[in-house]
Amino acid sequence: MQTHEPHQTSDSAQRLLVLPLGKSIQIAFQSLRVRFLRSLITVASLVLAIAFFCFTQVGTDLADSMLQTGNDGFRQALVRAGYDLSPVTTSIGSTPKQKWLMFLSLLVCLVGIVNAQLMSVSERVREIGTMKCLGALDRFILRIFLLEAGMQGLVGSAAGALVGTAAALIIGMVRFGPQALKPLAFSQVAFSLLLSMAVGLGLSLTAVIYPAAKAARMQPVEAMRREF
Amino acid sequence: MSHIIIRVTNVHKSFKLGRIELPALRGVNLEIEKGRYISIMGPSGSGKSTLFNMIGGLDKPTSGKVFIDEVDIAQLDAYELAWLRCRKIGYIFQTFNLIQVMTALENVTLPMIFAGMDQERAVEKGLELLKMVGLADRFRHKPFELSGGQQQRVAVARALANDPAIILADEPTGNLDLTTGAEIIDLLKHLSAERKVTVISATHDFKMLNVSDQVVWIRDGRIEKIENRDELSISVGQIDSRALQD
Numbered sequence A: 001m002q003t004h005e006p007h008q009t010s011d012s013a014q015r016l017l018v019l020p021l022g023k024s025i026q027i028a029f030q031s032l033r034v035r036f037l038r039s040l041i042t043v044a045s046l047v048l049a050i051a052f053f054c055f056t057q058v059g060t061d062l063a064d065s066m067l068q069t070g071n072d073g074f075r076q077a078l079v080r081a082g083y084d085l086s087p088v089t090t091s092i093g094s095t096p097k098q099k100w101l102m103f104l105s106l107l108v109c110l111v112g113i114v115n116a117q118l119m120s121v122s123e124r125v126r127e128i129g130t131m132k133c134l135g136a137l138d139r140f141i142l143r144i145f146l147l148e149a150g151m152q153g154l155v156g157s158a159a160g161a162l163v164g165t166a167a168a169l170i171i172g173m174v175r176f177g178p179q180a181l182k183p184l185a186f187s188q189v190a191f192s193l194l195l196s197m198a199v200g201l202g203l204s205l206t207a208v209i210y211p212a213a214k215a216a217r218m219q220p221v222e223a224m225r226r227e228f
Numbered sequence B: 001m002s003h004i005i006i007r008v009t010n011v012h013k014s015f016k017l018g019r020i021e022l023p024a025l026r027g028v029n030l031e032i033e034k035g036r037y038i039s040i041m042g043p044s045g046s047g048k049s050t051l052f053n054m055i056g057g058l059d060k061p062t063s064g065k066v067f068i069d070e071v072d073i074a075q076l077d078a079y080e081l082a083w084l085r086c087r088k089i090g091y092i093f094q095t096f097n098l099i100q101v102m103t104a105l106e107n108v109t110l111p112m113i114f115a116g117m118d119q120e121r122a123v124e125k126g127l128e129l130l131k132m133v134g135l136a137d138r139f140r141h142k143p144f145e146l147s148g149g150q151q152q153r154v155a156v157a158r159a160l161a162n163d164p165a166i167i168l169a170d171e172p173t174g175n176l177d178l179t180t181g182a183e184i185i186d187l188l189k190h191l192s193a194e195r196k197v198t199v200i201s202a203t204h205d206f207k208m209l210n211v212s213d214q215v216v217w218i219r220d221g222r223i224e225k226i227e228n229r230d231e232l233s234i235s236v237g238q239i240d241s242r243a244l245q246d
């Protein structure tokens, strides 16, 4: 459904140009659907990066909750699994190496998405120019690209977070046995899941800023001139 | 004297290609009266599209001024310029330029949505316009499901969406076959007569001459001559005989 902006008469003193949010969402959605394969590739890289991020987070949550129980069996299992625990260690966070890996994977993903979005912009030069000829303001174009990235970000990071969480839980279960999952608080996992989604969404939006700004600033004439 | 809707005064435009300045327009002066059907004719590379872009506010002259309704468009800010493109001018292109991801109806309603019309009224008017160009039953089709001529009809309907005072058409028949081209020309002529829209069309299609009130001949970035309808038959005759000699 469309959201309606307040109705305006075509009064020339009231020089109005609008793109209602509902319409921008519709355009963004259609663009993604039409270029489904391209969107899928962009989303896939996000799924992978966020799955890895979330996997690491939930894995750490799991180890930490096992340690918190004070159970000696868990403690030994963790040491066997390669956690470097001194007798005084009372909590487990992600190691610097893990942090570094997460950061790198997110960075690689960011660069990949920027590249994919730039390609999407150059594919749509004529469409952008046409919209500008029809009266689109820079911010309409910007908004459409941001919405597209937002939708891709939501879908990709949700999928990634779910995959990552599932993988972390399954691997944890295989390594430490089913009872290892008992001490793990649901709220802790939910927090990691949401954090991963927020990171994914943020990543997707950050990656589109430059391509979207480039698209928005395009002059109609330069956009129309290019032949394909 | 009738109302001058477009005034072009001493417009120069050159493109920089590396260090070289390539002049495309070398001092164009032109006045266009409201409601007329104007053809801009000239050989390829003579500057028709460049002039078209200047008049349409799509590009800025290197020097000189373009007035639309006596407003110097160089004085407009980005918002006012977008408003002008939305409300005052309808564009038709050689390559149709429909938005590929949208249906025929959505293409036609988009400018109305930009102009703040609500969805229902826009759909109603969009269907009306599509009916007028003979595509009432094709409103749900995407551009790639339509023939070239049908796409150009949708583009004509879209150009009329906000009842513009001016329609700018850059070689609207350039990618169409003879009969389809003739249909589009008829449609444009009909509109200009019916709705009192000023139609300005850049072309090298001689079929356009028959319907034009005025023909602006351009060569090497300068206006060679401007002929009114009554003077036309002579030069058309010349062209015909020239064509026969070739």
Ligand SMILES: Nc1ncnc2c1ncn2[C@@H]1O[C@H](COP(=O)(O)OP(=O)(O)OP(=O)(O)O)[C@@H](O)[C@H]1O
Pocket (backbone or CB within 6 Å): A225, B015, B016, B017, B022, B023, B024, B042, B043, B044, B045, B046, B047, B048, B049, B050, B051, B204
């Ligand atoms: N963006 C540009 N950069 C450099 N030169 C340009 C550019 N646009 C046009 N020109 C040059 O300006 C001149 C006029 O071009 P224009 O496109 O206006 O011709 P035209 O009359 O529309 O030709 P055609 O009938 O082939 O469409 C040409 O010499 C062209 O090479």
Ligand SMILES: [Mg+2]
Pocket (backbone or CB within 6 Å): B048, B049, B050, B170, B171
């Ligand atoms: Mg041209």
